[in-house]
Amino acid sequence: MARWLALVVTLVAAAFLGFAAARPPLPVPASAPADQFSAIRAMGDVRVIARAPHPTGSAANDAVRAHLVARLQDLGFTVRETSFPMPDKARRGLVKRGTADAATGVNITALRPGRDPAAPAVALMAHYDSVPGSPGAADDAAGVAAALEIARAIPRSTQARDLVVLLTDAEEAGLVGARAFFAPGIAGDPLADRIGVLVNMETRGGGGRAFMFETGADNGAMMALYRRVVANPTTTAMAVKIYALLPNSTDFTPVRKRGIPGFNFAFTGDARLYHSPLATPDAVDQGSIQHMGGQALGITRALVTAGALPPAAPDAIFADVFGLFTLSYPVAMGWLLLGVAAVLLVAAARRRRADWTGWGLAAAGLDAVTVTLTAGVLLYLGNLLSGADAPVNYYDRLAALPRLETQALLLMLASLAITVAMLPRRHSRRHPRRLWSGWIGLAGLNLVIAAAAQVWLPAAGPILAWPLLVALVAMTIAARAPDTVGTIAAMVAAILGLAWLGSLAHGVLLGIGTGMPSVTAVFAPLGLMLLWPLLPHTAARRPLLIAALLLVVAAGSLALWVRVDAPAPLIPAYTDSK
Structure with missing residues (x-):
């Protein structure tokens, strides 16, 4: 018994x-200090962006874009809108989903200079279009609003380098906006050459903890920084490796192909809301936005205020421990851990040989x-x-x-x-x-x-x-x-x-x-x-x-x-x- x-x-x-350990943190109120991320403050933008479905080429998407341009200008950014042609396949997909044919999409690119304009810039990225029929409060109004709140929480006076906010269009049509921006050579945006590291925010659901599930290549030094500065983390190297093998993609995919290091965040809980017509601002978990934005703010602030960006280093082995902290170490350290395990096993076996x-x-x-x-x-x-x-x-x-x-x-x-x-x-x-x-x-x-x-x-x-x-x-x-x-x-x-x-x-x-x-x-x-x-x-x-x-x-x-x-x-x- x-x-x-x-x-x-x-x-x-x-x-x-x-x-x-699987629960996201509570949202921080709007009265929080200015240098903190507040999901309640971010929700103001979520409610505007996700007022209605806003697929690429729609009048609703034009209205969302106008709101975002004004918000970024208020935050001290120089903003430009860049049109790009929509491939035939993407246009046919929009029409098939019930959206009017869109010949072009429009990226929003915002730049706020730091003390050293020659230094590699740090970029925040999210996509502002939604699928037809869904308000997209999570996918990806949450990511866009988080980028704005992060930019607000980092004063320009603290920036050692330029901060870029890239809000892409036509992600739901096949990553078209991100592919256009990061296309190699003269086909891409000239600003892409100046980006030294990028933080992307995405969702595939309406709740849960936000997972840092993708990094750039040679992430050892980047993960060492993540371990030091990100509170309440959720990540594991295994997820990064598995995701690389899956046929999935986000706007971070062309970033990786361009060879730019970075971090990709998303929350995937409450998956019933993914692309759903019921994915309204009131349905999304504000704690999930808090968790994603808090992690992204921690790493973005550390990068944009650093005198030098972390260099390329061999990939690290890492994982969070119940969301409390992250352990990160070189691959060779894994053999040491297994050696300790072997010693403990032999000692216990000898002790109880009978x-x-x-x-x-x-x-x-x-x-x-x-x-x-x-x-x-x-x-x-x-x-x-x-x-x-x-x-x-x-x-x-x-x-x-x-x-x-x-x-x-x-x-x-x-x-x-x-x-x-x-x-x-x-x-x-x-x-x-x-x-x-x-x-x-x-x-x-x-x-x-x-x-x-x-x-x-x-x-x-x-x-x-x-x-x-x-x-x-x-x-x-x-x-x-x-x-x-x-x-x-x-x-x-x-x-x-x-x-x-x-x-x-x-x-x-x-x-x-x-x-x-x-x-x-x-x-x-x-x-x-x-x-x-x-x-x-x-x-x-x-x-x-x-x-x-x-x-x-x-x-x-x-x-x-x-x-x-x-x-x-x-x-x-x-x-x-x-």
Whole structure:
């Protein structure tokens, strides 16, 4: 009973910590000091920009542009409007979506000189057009308003270098404005040659924490600066690497291709509002704007006031820790962390040599395979049951994401229950499952996986090595301390590790959408290792299998709900309903 209680307390505490870490901060009021970012102040511009849908070429977009030009001039910028031709494909796309044919788009380029006009400039970028049918309060009125609020919070007197605000048009038509500005050679804007670093702000939803998900190449020194100056961060090197492999793009894409370093921020929570007709100013989470603007202000202020910009340096390994601070270190440091993990593992194994067997170590690997395959299969089948076995509407699936994410959690718990239920059956009374055999075996397996990742994908270091280190510290304590102390250490490690993995899984589902929830099964070996010392290894199979069945039924019910419910009212009008 005590072990069950410790397990339940651990799971609840991990869920609470993960939920708290995933919440954006509260918006700062308009009465805040002038040098702070205030989402409430920024909302004044959001309400003007997102008063109505304003796609490229529309009269509403012309009115938005006039407002932005006036705002930038009031902030001390010299502003120009630059027209660019719309490619035929982009024009046809606008017409198909119900917008009048637009022959040209118009970028807004604003410059406020610093003390050294010859120094490379710092640029803020966001796009001011929306998709047809959506007011675009988040995508990307939030980014535009944040850029204006950041520019207001940085006095011209503090600028060591020029500050550029680039508000692009026709992003929703295929990044046309950004591509025109950053086109190579004489085809692009001459000011592009002067930009030394750029900060882009984008959204794909209506809430959640803002993620710094993309950087320029050779980001080591840039990330060292980010670590020092950005409070309340959310980022990981793994997301940067994964995003680079996905067929996604933002206005930052042509910036990267131009070789300009920088940072790309976006919030992706409340994905039902993405391109939705209900994405109004009142619907967007002001805390999300606060989080994005606060991070972007911190890094922009540090760059625009610096005597020299951070030089190119080898890519760093980095991640935030529950949104409190960022750890960033060279790739080689990952080997040191794994070395420490290996030392802790060997020390604990030697200390408890009488409590584990070679067979137990090998069996632990089989347990890890079981929970991973079970989770992967259940997640795959659950996704098919929810409607993924037929063509689906992308936006309708985003609207269903909270239910699909709950379904994934239930199926992960079911796979854990099935794995634990199989333990007494798999091992006879002559070879009972022992705590230390499984714990050491799982830790050793995860150490091997982390070492392989260090070779092939070093950016995964925080995801794999950090929870492993936390678990091994708990193991080291448990190997020397009384059982009660060891259990407490294991609980603390599991709470921290599971909350960390949960936030990563949440980010994966938001980032890749709803198409491949089975990807989250890769976290199963780490989760099993963290929970192992708390699992009731001698529990009867029948209650566990009944619990697993109930979890699967609940997940299946959610899947059927998603499958048969009516199309979401938030789906953009220009898409098919299902």
